Amino acid sequence: MTLLRHATTTKVAALGSITALGCLALTGCGSNSLGGSSSSSTSASGSSSTTPAGSSTATLDSALAAKVPAAVKAKGTLTIGSDASYAPNEFLGSDGKTVQGMDVDLFNAVATTLGLKTNFQNASFDTIILGVNSGKYDVGVSSFTINADREKQVDMVSYFSAGTQWAVKKGNPKKVDIDNACGLTVGVQKGTVEIDDLTARSKKCTSSGKKPITQIVEEQQSKVTADLISGKVDAMSADSPITLYAIKQTGDQLQTAGALYGTAPYGIVVPKKEAALATAFSEALQALDKSGVYKNILAKWGNTSGAVTSFAVNPSVS
Structure with missing residues (x-):
């Protein structure tokens, strides 16, 4: 899928x-x-x-x-x-x-x-x-x-x-590893399959005794991006064109985290x-x-x- x-x-x-x-x-x-x-x-x-x-x-x-x-x-x-x-x-x-x-x-x-x-x-x-x-x-x-x-x-x-492509603040100050995101707060837009992906990743975390991934869900992707810039979230997950465009439009404040997948x-x-x-x-x-x-x-x-x-x-x- x-x-x-x-x-x-x-x-x-x-x-x-x-x-x-x-x-x-x-x-x-x-x-x-x-x-x-x-x-x-x-x-x-x-x-x-x-x-x-x-x-x-x-x-x-x-x-x-x-x-x-x-x-x-x-x-x-x-x-x-x-x-x-x-x-x-x-x-x-x-x-x-x-x-x-x-x-x-x-x-x-x-x-x-x-x-x-x-x-x-x-x-x-x-x-x-x-x-x-x-x-x-x-x-x-x-x-x-x-x-x-x-x-x-x-x-x-x-x-x-x-x-799907994740983004973090420039320099990745929280040292986000998308394959080991247990305990992190991740921004995501409402109604997206990125939510399903984060939920599945979080279940793997809790199944192994680690902290879950906390999702901050917003109605609009622009708000998700703003949450990342302000530090409200540690990372965001969205479709690759959207993530890459956000990086371009926010004046080099963001960068990708991990590889493109799916x-x-x-x-x-x-x-x-x-x-x-x-x-x-x-x-x-x-x-x-x-x-x-x-x-x-x-x-x-x-x-x-x-x-x-x-x-x-x-x-x-x-």
Whole structure:
């Protein structure tokens, strides 16, 4: 079982403002089920933004653009469903409606490579795959964890690897060892599978006669990060993109603790009937990796550790 926050079926609605803490409030974006509960961001679902696709370093590849299906090419602009409440991957800008983030930059670069534009629409997470299959959205880009159930419904193009990552204050003053955390106080967001992970670790502690791990559970990830900076907790545990972004946005006050674990791939969601489009996305990602644009975008968001080298359509997953 993957240990990613976005793998839980419990949802939390918590979109914070873009602050020094990096707008770290988030929603469980990668539920393992196709249905289930979901929460939209605090802004009205359906907010959208149409932008010229791509970062400043992405360029048109005419050979790859020629592989885009004729109907898609004629349309010119892809409509993308995204739950914009999961910073830094996808979140609303200061205007309250423009969808931005790591996933947005990556997919915009893919679109530019293929000669397309993008129209990101903010949507409740559990409606995106249904929207893709109904034709409401051409594509879904929202930190979707690739799994076998989803691959039965849609095609998925892998582009990133995420896992659970702990953080501590710079210099690790409490000498936190994530594999020996008995007696420590750890911050975590409500409704996440990191809670399950910490609970299991704590049970191992008490079973061996050691002190339990005390969890400080907050509604918003931004508050968890603030608790760590203030010293209220000894460490925090969250999805790797969120932890790494927090480190970047808090002015070098934090650092990672221990290795990334429980990794799983994220995937772009494409309708089964658009297999050729999925292949075009895969090849565009390969081109962006070769040119360095792919890793430059990850570096912008502090997430180079999640880089992958294979951009497969429907990779084998459990």
